Structure formats: structure tokens, C-alpha cells
Amino acid sequence: MLVYAPAALLFLVFSWRVLRERRRFGNAVLLGLAVLCALVAWMSRLVRSGSTSGLVVACSLLAVCALGILVLTYLLFLNGLRMVRKEGRSPANLLSLTAALGIVGVIALVITAAVVRTPLLFGVGAAALGLSSYVSFLFLSFVCYAFLYGRLQVRRKADFVVVLGSGLVGGSTVPPLLASRLERAREVHARLTGRGGSPVLITSGGQGPDEKLPESHAMADYLTDRGFPADLIEREDRSTTTDENLRFSKAIMEAAKPDYHCVVVTNNYHAFRAALTARRVGVRGQVVGAPTAAYFWPNATLREFAAVLVAYRRTNIAICLLFVLGGVLVWSVR
Known part of the structure; x- marks a missing residue:
């Protein structure tokens, strides 16, 4: 059982870090490493057992992984075509x-390198395979932890509910994506009120160049038109990015109550990155997500993941350079 010790240790560290601060991308990486170590340990035991059943299970797992990559590629392609048609x-x-x-390009490059067997293609293929494996690992870790984060329980009490803006249709109309955030905010507010609180709801969003009024004003109007008390709404109407949404809302909350706690509402695909940003700017609160149309979710999740990679660009560039150097080394020794 010692073969599972690294996975168990990584999972313990992951659990400890989540208890201390759940809004860390490092938590996602630790969870991914724990699962990867457990899978490697399990595969190793199956192969080393020498039994026919163990080898069959190991080969079946590899076949499922390969099939999963092909299915994922097909689904991404279909989703990409649908996004182009709809958006x-x-x-x-x-x-x-x-x-x-x-994905198709990397697979074709690796197969070509294995068939042609020239030193240059070996080096390029090794670098491409390493880079794609690294990015795939981070992406799977991001998706799994984002899913887990969205299901972690938020504080029982909060002084504010902050709704992040996302743009208006026709310069003045709340679109379905933003409406889902506002409806989720109403649910959170009602739950907090039912627990004896009286939180203020902050609509956060400034006015874009193609908008007739600030997003926060349209959001507030949407809520009041549906019976939400106007005296419980505060409007933050200067922000143009998620970072500014949170910074400017933080200033409003600190001015009203220095020891505040809040719940931030956005869409589910955006919740984890918004939580990372909230931690970075010092907002005391967790983030919850509202439902998103199924066709929109894959592309939006990829966009959020790309933004996280950019946020940690120094670390990612350094690691990617190591894979490139590894490809150069493979080319030189061939």
C-alpha cells in the first residue's frame, strides 16, 4: 500500500489548504496531482501483478483514455461550430x-514523428506532447476543482450579495446570461434573509461604449421590476472588468461595514476565476455560480482557463520552456 502514499499525502495537503483558503489555483493543481498519483499507482499495481486480468484492466483503461480523447475532440469540434452559428x-x-x-494537430504530429523517425520531428513531437500533456493536466485540474468549488458550502451569514455585470443587449436590456446571475442573487439573498440577516444587494457594472446606461442600473431595474426592494440595492457603476467589479464593490462594502462578509454571484463557468480574483484583491467572501446554457459552457470554460493561464504566466512560461528544452535535448541525442 506504500505505492499510494504520495497520493494520500497530496490529498491531505489539498484538504488542509481548502480548509484554510479554498480560493487558490494551487488547490486545483494539488487535487490533480493526487488523482494522477493514485491512477499511476493503481496502474503500476495492475501491471506488476502479472495476472491476465490485471493486464486486461490496464489496457482497457488506456483504451478508454484514448477513446475519450477522440470523443472530446469530436464534441469540441461540434461545440465550436455551434458557437460560431449562435454567437x-x-x-x-x-x-x-x-x-x-x-488536439488533432498534436496527434498527427506525434504519429508522423513515430513513422518518419527523423531527429527533428522526434524533438518537435516530444516538445508538443509534453506541452499538450501539461496544459491538459492543468485544464482537467481546473475543471474538476471548479466543479468542486461550486459545491462547497458558503457562509451561513453575509452582509452583502454582489452581482457581477456581463454586458447589455441593445445597450439597455439585461440578456439571459446576466438574468440568470440576478435570479441566482435573489435566491441567495432570500436564503440569507431567511436566516435572520438583512444583506444589501450590490449590482456591479459600469457603462460600456455601446451601452445607453450603466449595467448596474439595468440590473437594479430588472430586480425592482420583479418586486425586489429598491432600498436594499446599492449600485456600483464604474467598473468595466471583473477586477474592477470586485475592487469597487469592496470599497462600498468596507465603507458601510469594515468587517463585512459577502457572497459574490456570477455564472458557474466564471465562479472559480472570480474567486481567485476576489482573493487577490482582498474581498472577504465566497463566489457562487448561476446556471449557463449548455452549448455556451465549454467555450466559456476554455476562455476562463486561458485567463487563469495568463494570470500565472510567469510560472507557465517557465515550465513550457522546460518542455521545449526537453524537445531540443531529444533532437540532439537522436
Whole structure:
């Protein structure tokens, strides 16, 4: 059983860090490493057992993984085409399609390197395989922990509920994506009120160049039109990014109650990155997510993951350079 010791140790460290601060990307990495070590240990035991059943199970797992990659590529390709049809051809809407083509490209490059067997292709293939494996590991860790984070219990009491803006349709109308955030905020507010609190709801969003009024004002109007008390709404109408949403809302909360606690509401695909940002700017509160249309979720999740990679760009660039150097080393020794 010692073969599982690294996985158990990593999981213990992960659990301790979550109890101390759940809003860390390092938690996702630790969870991914714990699962990876457990899988490697299990596969190792199956192979070393020498039994036919063990080898069959190990080969079946590898086959399932390979099939899973092909199915994922196909689904990403279909989702990419649907995003283009429904949302247009902007770069942000092409991420699913780009990811699918990237997976196909890496697979084709590795197969070509194995068949042609030239030193240059071996080096390029090794570097591409290493880079894609690293990014895939981070992405799976991100998705799994984001799913877990969205199901962790928030504080029983909070002084504020902050709703992050996401743009208006036609310059003045709340779109379905933002409406889902506002409806989720109403649910959270009602739950907190039922526990004896009287939280203030902060609508957060400034006015974009193509908008007729600040997002926060349209959000507040949406709520009051549906019976939400106007005297419980505070409008933060200067922000243009998630970072500013949280910074400016933090200033409002600190001015009203220095020892505040809050719940931040956004969409489920955005919740974990918003939590990372909230921790970085010093907001005392957790983030909850509202439902998102199924077709929109894969592309939006890829966009959030890309933003997290950029946020930790120094570390990621350093590690990626190591894989490139590894490819150069493979090329030189061939």
C-alpha cells in the first residue's frame, strides 16, 4: 500500500489548504496531482501483478483514455461550430474549435514523428506532447476543482450579495446570461434573509461604449421590476472588468461595514476565476455560480482557463520552456 502514499499525502495537503483558503489555483493543481498519483499507482499495481486480468484492466483503461480523447475532440469540434452559428466568429467564440484542431494537430504530429523517425520531428513531437500533456493536466485540474468549488458550502451569514455585470443587449436590456446571475442573487439573498440577516444587494457594472446606461442600473431595474426592494440595492457603476467589479464593490462594502462578509454571484463557468480574483484583491467572501446554457459552457470554460493561464504566466512560461528544452535535448541525442 506504500505505492499510494504520495497520493494520500497530496490529498491531505489539498484538504488542509481548502480548509484554510479554498480560493487558490494551487488547490486545483494539488487535487490533480493526487488523482494522477493514485491512477499511476493503481496502474503500476495492475501491471506488476502479472495476472491476465490485471493486464486486461490496464489496457482497457488506456483504451478508454484514448477513446475519450477522440470523443472530446469530436464534441469540441461540434461545440465550436455551434458557437460560431449562435454567437458569431469572434476570437473568443472560436476557442472550442481551436482546441479541437489543436488536439488533432498534436496527434498527427506525434504519429508522423513515430513513422518518419527523423531527429527533428522526434524533438518537435516530444516538445508538443509534453506541452499538450501539461496544459491538459492543468485544464482537467481546473475543471474538476471548479466543479468542486461550486459545491462547497458558503457562509451561513453575509452582509452583502454582489452581482457581477456581463454586458447589455441593445445597450439597455439585461440578456439571459446576466438574468440568470440576478435570479441566482435573489435566491441567495432570500436564503440569507431567511436566516435572520438583512444583506444589501450590490449590482456591479459600469457603462460600456455601446451601452445607453450603466449595467448596474439595468440590473437594479430588472430586480425592482420583479418586486425586489429598491432600498436594499446599492449600485456600483464604474467598473468595466471583473477586477474592477470586485475592487469597487469592496470599497462600498468596507465603507458601510469594515468587517463585512459577502457572497459574490456570477455564472458557474466564471465562479472559480472570480474567486481567485476576489482573493487577490482582498474581498472577504465566497463566489457562487448561476446556471449557463449548455452549448455556451465549454467555450466559456476554455476562455476562463486561458485567463487563469495568463494570470500565472510567469510560472507557465517557465515550465513550457522546460518542455521545449526537453524537445531540443531529444533532437540532439537522436
